[in-house]
Amino acid sequence: MDKLGCLIVLAVSFGLLHQAAHTVRMEKLADRKICADKYCSYVISVAEALEDYIASDCRFINLKKGQMIYVYSKLKPVEGAGVFWSGSVYGDRYMDQMGVIGYFPYNHVNETQIFEKKTIEMPTTDMDFFCD
Numbered sequence: 001m002d003k004l005g006c007l008i009v010l011a012v013s014f015g016l017l018h019q020a021a022h023t024v025r026m027e028k029l030a031d032r033k034i035c036a037d038k039y040c041s042y043v044i045s046v047a048e049a050l051e052d053y054i055a056s057d058c059r060f061i062n063l064k065k066g067q068m069i070y071v072y073s074k075l076k077p078v079e080g081a082g083v084f085w086s087g088s089v090y091g092d093r094y095m096d097q098m099g100v101i102g103y104f105p106y107n108h109v110n111e112t113q114i115f116e117k118k119t120i121e122m123p124t125t126d127m128d129f130f131c132d
């Protein structure tokens with residue numbers, strides 16, 4: 001490899017290391033999840049927030065009563081813990097929060113529209129619980 005190639009490789013690996021250092025792996029909330037597809041990229045349903053919810057750490061998102069939420073995954077309940085779904089808030093009034101996906105307690109929302117009746121169950125990964 002020439003000198004320039006080496007420098008580029010070094011720069012790229014340093015960049016990746018740097019990025020990894022700023023990413024925090026949080027404890028998993030569950031071992032299994034339900035999604036509409038293998039990548040959890042399709043919206044399972046639309047839900048409406050029934051009450052406010054304040055995220056307790058970066059794995060979660062805030063909800064305000066009345067907000068609409070796209071649901072992307074549903075964690076399989078773990079005994080002795082809450083039941084959490086993941087999703088993101090949408091709507092013209094919430095531009096700042098749009099696109100941010102996080103978990104929230106399922107009993108804070110009411111599913112109003114189901115898009116994907118067929119879902120698949122699979123294991124969660126550490127990536128599901130990363131914080132930036």
Ligand SMILES: *[C@@H]1O[C@H](CO)[C@@H](O)[C@H](O)[C@H]1NC(C)=O
Nearest residue numbers: 048049050109110111112113
């Ligand atoms: C949930 O949504 C359905 C359909 O929109 C509605 O009929 C029902 O009253 C809602 N439930 C609550 C608790 O708001």
